[in-house]
Amino acid sequence: MHNTTTSKYFLATEEKLKRFVVEALEKSGVARGYAEVVADVLVEADLRGIESHGVARLISYYVGRIRSGHLNPSPNYRIVRETKTSIVYDADNGLGHPVSKMTMEAVIAKAEEYGSAFGAVRNSNHYGIAGYYAMMALPHDMIGMSSTNSVKYAAATFGREVTLGTNPFAFAVPAGNEPAFVLDFATTTVPKGKLEVYKRKHKELEPGWAIDSHGDMTEDPDEALQGALLPLGGFGTEGGGHKGYGLGLLADIFCGVLSGGLFGPTLPFADETKEGAISHWFGAFRIDGFRDVAAFKEDMDVELRYYKESAVTRGAQRIMTAGEPEILKAAYNRQYGVPVHEKVWEGLNILADQLNIPFDLAK
Amino acid sequence: MHNTTTSKYFLATEEKLKRFVVEALEKSGVARGYAEVVADVLVEADLRGIESHGVARLISYYVGRIRSGHLNPSPNYRIVRETKTSIVYDADNGLGHPVSKMTMEAVIAKAEEYGSAFGAVRNSNHYGIAGYYAMMALPHDMIGMSSTNSVKYAAATFGREVTLGTNPFAFAVPAGNEPAFVLDFATTTVPKGKLEVYKRKHKELEPGWAIDSHGDMTEDPDEALQGALLPLGGFGTEGGGHKGYGLGLLADIFCGVLSGGLFGPTLPFADETKEGAISHWFGAFRIDGFRDVAAFKEDMDVELRYYKESAVTRGAQRIMTAGEPEILKAAYNRQYGVPVHEKVWEGLNILADQLNIPFDLAK
Secondary structure, eight states, X not given: OXXXXXXXXXXEOHHHHHHHHHHHHHHTTOOHHHHHHHHHHHHHHXXXXXXXXXXXXXXXXXXXXXXXXXXXXSOOOEEEEEETTEEEEEOTTOOHHHHHHHHHHHHHHHHHHHSEEXXXXXXXXXXXXXXXXXXXXXXXXXXXXXXXXXXXXXXXXXXXXXXXXXXXXXXXXXXXXXXXXXXXXXSBSSOHHHHHHHHHTTOOOOTTSXXXXXXXXXXXXXXXXXXXXXXXXXXXXXXXXXXXXXXXXHHHIIIIIHHTSOOGGGSOBTTOOOTTOEEEEEEEEEGGGTSOHHHHHHXXXXXXXXXXXXXXXXXXXXXXXXXXXXXXXXXXXHHHOEEEEHHHHHHHHHHHHHHTOOOOOBO | OEEOSSOEXXXXXXXXXXXXXXXXXXXXXXXXXXXHHHHHHHHHHHHTTOGGGTGGGIIIIIIHHHHTTSSOSXXXXXXXXXXXXXXXXXXXXXXXXXXXXXXXXHHHHHHHHHSEEEEEEEEEOOOSOHHHHHHTTGGGTEEEEEEEOOSBOBOOTTBOSOOBOOOOEEEEEOOSSSOOEEEEEOSBSSOHHHHHHHHHTTOOOOTTSEEXXXXXXXXXXXXXXXXXXXXXXXXXXTTSHHHHHHHHHHHHIIIIIHHTSOOGGGSOBTTOOOTTOEEEEEEEEEGGGTSOHHHHHHHHHHHHHHHHTSOBOTTOOOOOOTTHHHHHHHHHHHHHOEEEEHHHHXXXXXXXXXXXXXXXXXX
């Protein structure tokens, strides 16, 4: 058991946690191969310290929806369009992770042959962390990209309605000796979960995070939870909120509109259940289309070190580059155990009973 | 003459302004065909209301540098690598606009054949507005992308040194009856020029725009001009500053590192003159690799209208989508004349005398 100031965490091993996810999904009707992909993506999120996208979602997002008939456990993942350098899947309202991995694998194979390629998936569900798919390009000496839309939580710049998801983008670029550059970010200032954490802690929100239901900026978590998240850059245009709004809408276009899936007006709100509502986007291109890979990687090391070694502001310890905190966290968690919040742990224990599978996660 | 509250503007016609730029560059030793591209990019910026990237830069950035021997007026734009879906140019320290247009044309031709393609340019100079090149994809029913690095003005998250350019990204997506979606944004919260405007007006900066030379956030324009701009999202990580920093560094990687040009540590500061310091990045992919173009464009109209027609916050007039303000401004300026700031107008008048070319811009 690992204690932080506010919550208790149990420590699991990576292998046991993955095995549990696989068994829970198999018992729910998901083919073993697909269940293994979901387990890999979810536990990767927990390893990287992105709790909100890890096993915490196993019950509510995946097993729960299969049980209630809102998610298809045995989908027919079907290619609906394919060219030399593009591929589009219909996910048949199945789990988002296996079809996303298949799509990114196809994108990488096409980029291997032609230099660059893109793909999309429609009629899908939550696919986990966007960075997982972008990072698939790294061992192929390619730059990888991914995006997904999501249920709606956020407002447009100058808007007071909830019209946009948190719509993340991820980009992964290999380096030499330095850890790869992996930028994976929601296009809202903060995720919805952050408002809930602040509510529990009775803390005021930072300006630029959210508006209330009238469209006015608020620092009250309760009012914000009735209102909407703000795009990266905050309220109005003074802090660049129109840039975050533009990126969020771009993600919805790349995912929903381009794939022929749901987008904007038809995307569900957080409290709605709509089947196959989510769409994803993927891309990859070869580094050696630009220059020799070895020289590129050497320069990437020079580039990343330049930022990491430059002088810091008062009170700051050091400068990181995108993806570095997650890599350090994953290395730590592999060594000392994957922290699972006590409430999540308890939920998984109950699930184990219900599905009649062993509950053995502890490190 | 057109008056705003703080500045006077003269009104030019688009044609006369372009002709003037062409003649000034030709007299400076630039081939006519190349000069025409520069004129088109610069005047497009003025038409779209992006004064900072228009003819205001003709003297300082282009003619001035040719005169002082820092920019090559008759470069040998040379392909240094080419594959089915990629192309890299060395700009030979020439003007950035012609080589960027050539590169984006090649990228589009390759994407026409293979579905998607990317390109880069190194050893170049300022290329104007990133959106110009992304928009070149629109008539081909493709999605266009571009980025450039720039001289250094900004700090990394938790950094107090000037280590990053304003490094914009642009994305252009065609629609049907609605104006195309054109997102073109600097990855800093505001451009450097905004600090100078606030200094002249004796106004305080907004929080999240800049730090002083000690790395502390400042609202004093003088201190900020000695310090650094902040990434989109502002100071630290509370407002998502690490996302803007990540995007800015991604742009430097896509442009400088990928092209084999200058990047990070070797990029010049604003007060330094380094030859061929700037690099650019381009990309395009076909919409029909995903779905039929007509259906895509119909859905784009639905998507863009959804945001434009949704309810606004108190005091706001309406919600726009990216690129819309610039399209409206360009339509207005084509009708009523292109505004040229009186100081820029005066400078162009002096330049006309020096180069012995006619000064006839007025509408």
